[in-house]
Amino acid sequence: MDEPEDNPYVRDPPRSFESVSDLDRETAERQVDRLREALRYHDYRYYQLADPVISDRAYDTLFTRLVELESAFGLHSETSPTRRVGGQPLDRLETVEHVAPMLSIDSSVEEAEVREFDRRVRDRLADAGYDGPIEYLCEPKFDGLSVELVYKDGRLERAATRGDGFEGDDVTRNVRTVRSVPLELHGDPPEFLAVRGEVLMPKNAFQAHNRERIERGDDPFANPRNAAAGTLRQLDPSVTAERPLTCFVFDILDGGGREFETRLDERRAIDRWGFRTDDHSRRVGDIDGAVAFREEMLELRDDLDYEIDGTVIKVDRTDACETLGSTARAPRWAYAYKFPARTEVTTVRDIVVQVGRTGRVTPVALLDPVEVGGVEVSRATLHNPKQISELGVGIGDTVRIKRAGDVIPYVEAVVDGDDRGFEFPDACPVCGSPIERDGPIAFCTGGVSCPAQLRRAVQHYASRSGLDVEGLGTKTVDQLIDEGVVERLPDLYALSVDELASLDGWGQTSAENLRREIEASREPTLAEFLSALGLPGVGQTTAADIARHFGTLDAVLAASEGELQAVDGVGSTVARDVAEFFENERNRAIIDDLLEAGVEPQPVETAGDELEGVTFVFTGSLDGMTREEAQELVERHGGSATSSVSGNTDYLVVGANPGRRKRDAADEHGIETLDQSEFEALLADRGVER
Incomplete structure (x- = not known):
């Protein structure tokens, strides 16, 4: 991105401004345009190049001035840098279909498997008569959360998590707060563009953020990947804005017809358009170069300020990639050469079993603390009774600990032990109910009558995923159960204001507020x-x-x-x-x-049978309603709305930014497709009002 010319806010910007009240609208508009131009450039220098040209204080002065002008003159814009601060909380994250599948990548930690990938590539290309060069683009494999970013006319239109590869959560409002994601592209991007990137929390920022969480009494995040994933799925975008995320972009999913000869050319275009890219990526002449690149990155790994768990090897020529194609789950032209898991040896001091909300009983090894890959580990999962038996692990054994994907610690093997192993209990350690086995998995049969399950059941019942009872968070649930005032889930509805007000730390107002929230949950959908x-x-x-x-x-x-x-x-x-x-x-x-106790789940409303026997599938974004609202409208009038196209589908309704999978399935089954205006006309013809 070139430095803006003749912009007074780029180099040595002013530290003070004339009063907003002294400006006319035309002057304010000019100043807003220059401020936005300058702030985008400063964001690029800071977040993409890590080479700022002004101080943080100077940046804050410019930003504050822009906020003042936009507010005073109503000059708001979705692509303004001021949109980075978030917005109103969401009720939930909607599901959207990707414009192109976000496939996974085959992987291995074994060099032999990587060389086998190279052999398959060469054999398939030779069988197809391809005679072009076979080189590879190598890049770090980021350990974060994959996202799809969609741009129209150079402006960020939508962002979604990978999900199942075909559909993901719409996290547009949260991604707008990530300053390394451009709201407007630079250079000459295509009119329509979808790219794939990875959202991360840098290591240093992760440690600083965890320190802040601990200091204010919150639980720290376990690792940067969890922190990034949890932050990006926040329902309150202002929370996302406060957390230090970044995003690397590395693939074009849909270039709007723009074609490139090589993956490296794609990467250069991505960089030119203003996305953050990793500067370690490089093209190599053969698989030996790809193996050497992975070894270099393994040595560099700990010096990077972001987590990687391997390297990705991609056939560089795009015509060769098209020839190779993909399987249902992964491209044949890419392979991930993973790093070996980090391992250390320590002693098992105890083995305990945890009872989850669903009753699943999970054994956990308590360890002498040991550092594994820079993280102190004092506990490790043993997964299930079958694994304990196969490992022969027991209390007092010396074991080797690995971090799966460099995240979840687990016991890989017993190094030294007495072969006695650990005897898995037949009864739940919390409630005494029998433990039953379902294959390798163990379950407590106590249901929500088990205190361990009760605690988690009440927390879930009151959570956003449940009835969203404000004020009934984890600490409150723990207190109610510990005090004995809630022994079963229905006891929530018997709580009185006086009973709540008598608890330690409670007052009349907080008791009345919680009671009012509980009462409001009596008629859920x-x-x-x-x-x-x-x-x-x-x-x-x-x-x-x-x-x-x-x-x-x-x-x-x-x-x-x-x-x-x-x-x-x-x-x-x-x-x-x-x-x-x-x-x-x-x-x-x-x-x-x-x-x-008076809980009355409300039946699904029906407004008529005008659409009885008609099945719809929706793809893309609709104007004026969400896909979920369209589905509910169809079902209220007797129709069916399913998530996938089949031979039983009558219509595929195609909105903006549709994915390919459902359209291809509709073509395959001969299903009629409707755009939004045709869908609304069909509803009107059948007497259905929105």
Whole structure:
């Protein structure tokens, strides 16, 4: 990005300005344009080049001036640097379809597997008659959260997490706060552009942020990747804005027709358009060069200010990549050469079992603290009873610890032990209920009557993923259970203001506020109630699918495993687990008592049968309504809205920035596609009002 010419706010900017009240609108508009131009340049110098030309104080002065002018004259813009501060909190993150699949990459830590990848590339290209050069572009493999960034006319239109590779969470408002992501592109970008990047929290920023969290009494993040993922999925964009994220861009998903001869040419274009790119990437002549690049990056790894867990090797010529193609899950032209997991040796001092919200019983080894890859580890998961048996691990054994993906510590092997192993308990250590096995996994049969499950069940019931009871957070739930005033989930609705006000640290006002929030949760939607119950494998989206399919709680409770499996998006495992949850006498007693306490899950509303027998699938963004709202509209009028195209689909409704997968499936099945105006015309013809 070239330095703006004749801009007074680039070099030695003023430290003070004339009063806003003394300016006319035309003068304010000119000043706003120059300030935005300068601030974008300063962001580029600071976040992309790490080479600022003004001080932080000078930058803050310019930024504050821009805020004042935009507010005083109503000169707001979605691409203004002032949009980096966030906005109003969201109720939830919507799901959007990617414009192109974000595939995963095959990987290995073994050099032989990397050389086998090279052999496959050469053999396939030779079989296809390709006679061009075969070189590789090598780059660090970032250890963060993958995102899709979509630009229209050079302006950021949308950002989404990778999700399942075909659909992800819409995190546009959060990504706008990440200063290394350009809101407007530089140079000559195509009219439509979708790129893939990785959002990270730099190591130094991560440590500083964790220090701040600890000082104010919050739990620290376990690692930079978790911190980045949790921050990007915040419902409050202002929280994201306060946290130190950055983003590297490394792939073009859809270039709007712009073609490049090589991946390196793509990378240079990405850099030219103003994205942050990694300067370690380079082209090599053969697989030996790719292996050598990985060894260099392994040595450099600890000196970098961001986490990497390997290198990525890509065939450089784009025509060769097109010839190689992809499998259903990964491109044949790319391979990840992973770093070996970091390992250390220590002693197991104890083995305990934890009981999760769903009743799963997980063994955990408590260790003599040991540093593994720069992180002190004092506990490691043993996963399940089967792994304990296979390892033969017991208390007092010397074990080798690894960090899976350099994140989750686990016991890899016993180095020295007495072969006695650890005897897994037959009863829940918390409530004494029998422990049952489902394959290698162990479960407490106590349900939410188990205090360990109760604590997590109440927390989930009141969380944003449940009924969103404000004031009923983790510390409050712990206090209510520890004080004995909540022994079962339905006890929440029996709490009185006087009972709450008598607790340590409570007053009349806080007691009345919580009581009011609990009362307001008595009439949740059916989807909210199902999500709040914490059904195994069921999140908010699947809960909504089940609610729409059955309509009422009674119908859900009476559903068989086969009937549950008929719900779009519910597989055989989830159907079985949900059916078993409702068949459990303790769980049914909890639900009955919640209903007896006055909780009334509201049935799915229907406004008519105008669309009965018609099935819709939606892709892309709709104007004036979300996809979820469109689905609810269809279902209220007797139609069906599913998430994937099949032979039973009647219409595919295509909005802005649609993905390819659903359109290709519609073509394959001969499904009629509608744009938004055609969809609305169909609704009007059938008498459906928005």
